[in-house]
Amino acid sequence: MVSRLVTLSEYTRAPYGMNPTMSAPTCRAAAFAHSLTYVTNKVSVDLSGPPKTMLSTLYLKALDADFERPVLGDRFAKEAIDKLNFDWRELEITPKWAPLFTVRTAQYDIWVREFIAAHKECTVVHLGCGLDCRVFRIDPGSDVRWYDVDFPQVIALREQIYPTRPNYQLIATPATEPNWLDQIPADRPTLLIAEGISMYLTEEEGIALLQRFIDRFGTGELQIDFFNWLAIKSQKTQSLVRTSGSTLHWVVNSPRDILDQVPGVRLMTAVTFFDASTFSRVSGVFRVAKSVLRLVPPVRKSLQYHRYAFGSAS
């Protein structure tokens, strides 16, 4: 973590703005005292585009942790937002939308735990990790190698706010860079957990990435979520997309779209937001929406959580 001290220009600008009647030396003394209030141990955040979207998911997880009946209950997210110097109002977030993300994260936590339980010695590759605290929530044992992967500017933030741990590495790279997988030993069943990232890739980039993954690791699982055509088409209405200035691309309407394009994968399960086992933790307006939207399949199937096996892993 770094301390942010006032800059010289902040120091010299402040006194005359504060009280133009003071003499220059008095002003400078006052400014120095004033500057102390600007000293902060928080880490500055300056992101845009897809890297910025992870601030919304982190913030919603932190809000969820304070709910009377949280879906995820992630205390690490709560601690993390306190370490960042960021005006969270910029994200235009309403707490009531938290389940849209916490249901997904909680569902994938269950599936990741199942993979680890089934494969005593394994590797987990958490792609598009953002500032998500999955490695801390799951706290895998020493037989699990864990890699958190994201753009360099996101990994730089992770390094400043989270501790490291044994058998844990960060990889700072765009997912589309073809060689980053070479840094990961291919000697164990390997899980790709890619939550909230597919939609920022083009279909061509996404399919190539999944194929590279199964070709390198031979056996394991792909746990990845997708947006259907409606979720991609309505992207301008999504505050996370709007406030980050991102563009969404890859449409996946059903597991068939993956099975037809990635030879060697077998569908284990696919659920929508409403069918996820963790949806049962949600109350209020989403429960009503579930019964109403039963009659509107494109909306009901907007958010899809898929899980595939490849190689001998089952």
Ligand SMILES: C[S@@+](CC[C@H](N)C(=O)[O-])C[C@H]1O[C@@H](n2cnc3c(N)ncnc32)[C@H](O)[C@@H]1O
């Ligand atoms: C909506 S956030 C989700 C973050 C995290 N998985 C979560 O659920 O909180 C999307 C994340 O995907 C990352 N991402 C998007 N496109 C990427 C790419 N081409 N390469 C690496 N990371 C990418 C972003 O930087 C961001 O951290």
